[in-house]
Amino acid sequence: MFTDPPSSPSYYELVYEVTKNIPFGRVSTYGAIADYLALGSARMVGWALHQCGNLGDGVPAHRVVNRKGELSGRVHFRTPTLMQELLEAEGVVVVDDKIKDFKEIYWHPQEMEE
DNA sequence: GTGATGACGCAGT
DNA sequence: GACTGCGCCATCA
Structure with missing residues (x-):
């Protein structure tokens, strides 16, 4: 839940x-x-993370990928491979910029309330 | 105020 | 299953 809403x-x-x-x-x-935030557009999520400037604020943006499980936003990281490096560091297998067994490690925000 | 752009998603082919 | 086109909403020029 959002325990610390911004002003x-x-x-x-x-x-x-x-x-x-x-x-993790x-x-x-x-x-x-x-869908969870009812933003109406997935693009808003990507745009929001873009404003975040990727890592630096403790936001693991590397854990967010597109519907196909592809690291579509890797180019926005400090380095194009940083996103994959971080995922692999967490035990996530990444092959050709795509997450292996994506549906196995897929997580929906709804799960954190259950 | 209008037009173009974007870390995407879905329906149709 | 893969590719294409359209729509989503906010921000920037």
């Missing part, structure tokens, strides 16, 4: 909170977060 609540702040709640070794998707 200026914005949807991207919510995206950060949800992203931070992604369990698990990954989520833009669509899942957009």
Whole structure:
């Protein structure tokens, strides 16, 4: 849940909170977060993380990928391979910029409330 | 105020 | 199963 709402609540702040709640070794998707926050558009999630400037604020943006399990946002990281490096460091197998067994480690924000 | 862009998703082919 | 086109909503020029 969002225990520390910002003084200026914005949807991207919510995206950060949800992203931070992604369990270690698990990954989520833009669509899942957009659906959970009822943003209406998965693009808003990607845009929100873009504003975050990727890591640096404790937001594990590398755990968020597109619906196909591809590291579509890796180019926005400090280095194109950083996203894969971080995922592999968590035990996530990445092959050709795509997450292996994606549906096995897929995590939906709804799970953190159950 | 209008047009274009974007870390995407889904329906149709 | 893979590719294409359209739609989503907010921000920037």
